[in-house]
Every structure is written in C-alpha cells, then in structure tokens.
Amino acid sequence: MKIYTTLQKGEHHLNYCEDYFFVGNIGDSKTLCAVMDGCTMATESYFAATLTGKLPRKIVKEKSYKDFYGLEVYASAENCLKSILADLFKELNTARNQLMLETTELLTTLMIMLIDKNARQGVILVVGDGLVSINGHITIFDQDNIPDYLGYHLHEDFENWYNTQQQKILFHEIHDIIVATNGIFTFMPIDKNNRSENIDPVDFMLSDKTNKQNREMLSWQLKHLQLNYGLMPADDLAMVRVLA
DSSP: EEEEEEOOOTTTOOSOOOOEEEEEEETTEEEEEEEEEEOTTTTSSSHHHHHHHHHHHHHHHHHHHHTTTTOOOOOSHHHHHHHHHHHHHHHHHHHHHHHHOOGSSOOEEEEEEEETTTTEEEEEEEEOEEEEEEEEEEEOOOTTTTTOOOOGTTTTTTTHHHHHHEEEEEEEESSSEEEEEEGGOOOOEEETTTGGGGHHHHHHHHHHHTTTTTTTTTHHHHHHHHHHHHEEEOOEEEEEEEOO
16 A cells, blocks of 8 residues: 655745645554645634644554554544544644634644555545545535634534534545545646646546656646646645555
8 A cells, every 4th residue: 555645835825835734654554644724814824734733643653552552442444533533632622722722723624534454444534625535436525615624613522523523434445545635626827838728637636646656646746737737736735645
C-alpha cells in the first residue's frame, strides 16, 4: 500500500496556506489519514487547520504504544476512528482552555480516514465539505460554503455529537482511496497560453497513476497541470491518496 500526499497554497491566498494534512500509523495494521481546511473568514484559520492536524500525531503515538502492548483492541475500523475522534475532542478542548482560544480561532473542516490494512477495510468521516473517492466512486460533500466546522461543537458531549454525524463512508476494499479538500474544484487558468480545454484537472488528479512510483506523485500532478496546461487551484488544496 502506497500513500501519496500534497499541500498546495491557492492562487487567491496571498500569505498562508489554510489547509493541512496528516498521515500516521497505529502499529503495523492501521493507518490514520486526515485533511483539514481552515475557514478563510475566521481568525488565522491556518492555525486551526494546523492544530487539528498536529494533535492526531500525539494521539497516534499514544495508540501505537497501547497497540504494541495489547492495551486497546477495537472490533472495527469505525470503533478505532471513534476513539481517535474522542481523543481529538479532548485535546482540542485542552488547547482551547490553555490558550484561551475563541471559537473563530478553531474553525476548520476535517476529513478523517482510518484504514485497517489487515482487514483491508476502513471508514471515512467528513466534518464539513470536501471530496472522497472510494475505488473510483466519487462522493462530494457540499455545504454551500457554510461548512459545519468542528470548532462549533467542542462544547458538546462527544457521544451526542458523534451519533448525529451522517457524513460517514465505510469501505471494504482498498484499491484507490482519496480524500481532498474542496480546493480540488477550483483549478483556474493562470496565463494567456492556457490549454485547459484539453484536460479535466479534477479527473486527472483523481485518476492518473502515470507517476505512481514517485512518492511525490500528487505534487508532480499539480506541477504537470501548471506547466503544461496553465492551471492552478485558486483555493488551497490538501489531498491524500492511498493505492493498494
């Protein structure tokens, strides 16, 4: 199984990239992947996305330790992901209290995926909007530019919040799995010699495997679209792709 990642600042964002991604392993059998998209209209939204991306690293390390010593056993990938999200809620609330953060400083979407490599199955939960592709089947989560950010719910009881989540996908085969922030829909021409009519950038990013031996395949795809077709995303883009 190979995992490819990329992070691209959008052409319309002058100073910071407000997206982020994370990939980490829990023992030898499980992999956690996530992409985040900070709210542009919030306060320093790159911080919210980065913080929400950094905390899973701590959680994954703790769960790897417990996995090694057999201290935690999960009946399914979904149960494992739920436990990770519960820990993330606690860590975000701790950071909010210690740093005295306002809600506007914690607004980011979250697309989080747990893969069980032994069982060859997994689960994806989407908080907000973005794109998911499961072995070629594409699901677009569109909340009309008003995403239901995770930061809005940190004061709630986690169990109650989790039980209301509808944007969840379970999968039982792993061939080509993709999660991407909605920047993937914003490719635009950046020069007068644009030849974008010859290519669909979204389809190219989701389906092309020409350079799959290169661990920087997704970044290569972005460069290919820029240099050969004059296309770049207007909005920030974070993307994780898993090929088995």
